[in-house]
Amino acid sequence: MTTILVTGATGTIGSQVVSALKGRNGVTVRAAVRSAAKAEALKGGNVSPVDFEYTKPEQVQKAVAGVEKLFLVTPFSQDQVDLGARLVDAAKAAGVKHIVKLSAMGADFDGGIQLGRWHRTLERYIQGSGLTYTFLRPNNFMENFINFYPPGKDGNIYLPWGQGACSFIAGSDVAAVAATALTSSGHENKGYTLTGPEAFTIGQAAAIIGEVSGKKASYVDVPEAAANKAMLDMGMPAWMVDAMMELHGIDKAGYAGEVTDVVQKLTGRAPVSFAQFARQHAASWK
Ligand SMILES: NC(=O)c1ccc[n+]([C@@H]2O[C@H](COP(=O)([O-])OP(=O)(O)OC[C@H]3O[C@@H](n4cnc5c(N)ncnc54)[C@H](OP(=O)(O)O)[C@@H]3O)[C@@H](O)[C@H]2O)c1
Incomplete structure (x- = not known):
């Protein structure tokens, strides 16, 4: 059984990643949430909510304990790189094997725009951690x-x-690629423009x-x-x-x-x- 922690589980992409993983054999999903009300809606089957606030280190540590794969979503905040890096550190310490990071198109261009630079900085941090990664750049x-x-x-x-x-x-296509990268091999240490x-x-x-x-x-x-x-x-x-x-x-x-053909190639549709x-x-x- 593979345990996957999905951060941003109440957001546009994370919620659809949870849906895409719901009911899959061999997978247990931990959906990271900040409020009890939102947790209620996510419960059921192989999905269980876990309290997760980026700024609370004890919650971050608890959420990654026993996890093998992590879907990493950072909030749109000025300290997103620090928040993400702390999660990467906690994940590494807990023995997480693979991080699938939601990044953004253009993050691989040097220079670029601020949003891309934040994503690229965290991508580099993940690469430096030695953990296996897949970067999704929609x-x-x-x-x-x-x-x-x-x-x-x-x-x-x-x-x-x-x-x-x-x-x-469509967010459902980003989520379908994420679910593929989280549950099948061949996507290790790759970056995909979606x-x-x-x-x-x-x-x-x-x-x-x-x-x-x-x-x-x-x-x-x-x-x-x-x-x-x-x-x-x-x-x-x-x-x-x-x-x-x-x-x-x-x-x-x-x-x-x-326009890229990655969604077609990875999801078969x-x-x-x-x-x-x-x-x-x-x-x-x-
Ligand atoms: N929008 C676009 O067109 C676009 C395109 C490419 C890439 N991206 C990237 O996609 C990412 C955003 O994904 P999204 O649109 O799916 O997110 P979203 O809908 O904005 O949702 C953000 C998620 O993060 C959670 N969150 C926010 N602050 C948090 C904190 N301090 N601790 C724990 N959880 C927190 C939110 O929880 P609550 O529900 O509790 O608030 C929610 O689940 C960003 O990195 C952005 O750069 C966006």
Whole structure:
């Protein structure tokens, strides 16, 4: 029996990794959670919740005890590298064998943007630890159209992306690759860039959202200065706004349009298209 600890188990990807591992033979899943209410929803079958707050070393130590494989998700915080490194140390001390880390597309480019540098720094730390690793470097998640930039009350999606096209990926595809890397061999010490099947613009995404929801959905290309100000006005901290503006810049420049065949190769099926994703999640925009 292999025990797998899934961090970020209540988040977009971690929750889908837990679902992908649920019911698998030979696997016991520990789902890391911060609240009892969220733990309740995850319980059942081969899945049991474990208290896990990155800033509480005793919880981190307890969570990794007896674990062989770790799915590592770091929160979007300024100290994400330190939090991740402490988890890696605890995992190594506890005898964890393999870390599958959720990273981000572009993390392997030198220089790059702040978000990528944070991921790359932690990737290097994991490589330096001597533990076996698999780095998953997905493009932007399709779920962002639900969680971060759904059409507003006026039906508009406001983003500073110009006509930049991006090969968004469904979280379920990231999770399927993660489950494969956690439960089969051949993925040791590798990094995978994960994308959806095609690149599309925000305008094209809005048209699809409008179609499946039956409500108006349009893209408004916002000047960068206005986007920057809007995020600050919403109360987002300056470091986060800076990181987001860098990311938006990459997307506007069209650097996030690359399409890879990794999902197909590792899962044996084509990645989910945005039209399929939108149909599955149409209720989110109604
Ligand atoms: N969004 C994108 O398009 C995108 C694309 C590529 C890569 N990524 C990377 O994906 C990662 C985020 O994954 P996600 O979107 O699945 O996450 P998410 O939905 O934002 O969820 C974050 C998870 O981490 C947990 N968490 C937050 N702070 C914690 C702490 N201090 N201690 C313990 N757990 C904590 C949250 O628990 P609670 O439920 O209790 O808050 C939640 O389970 C980031 O590293 C990001 O850079 C994102």
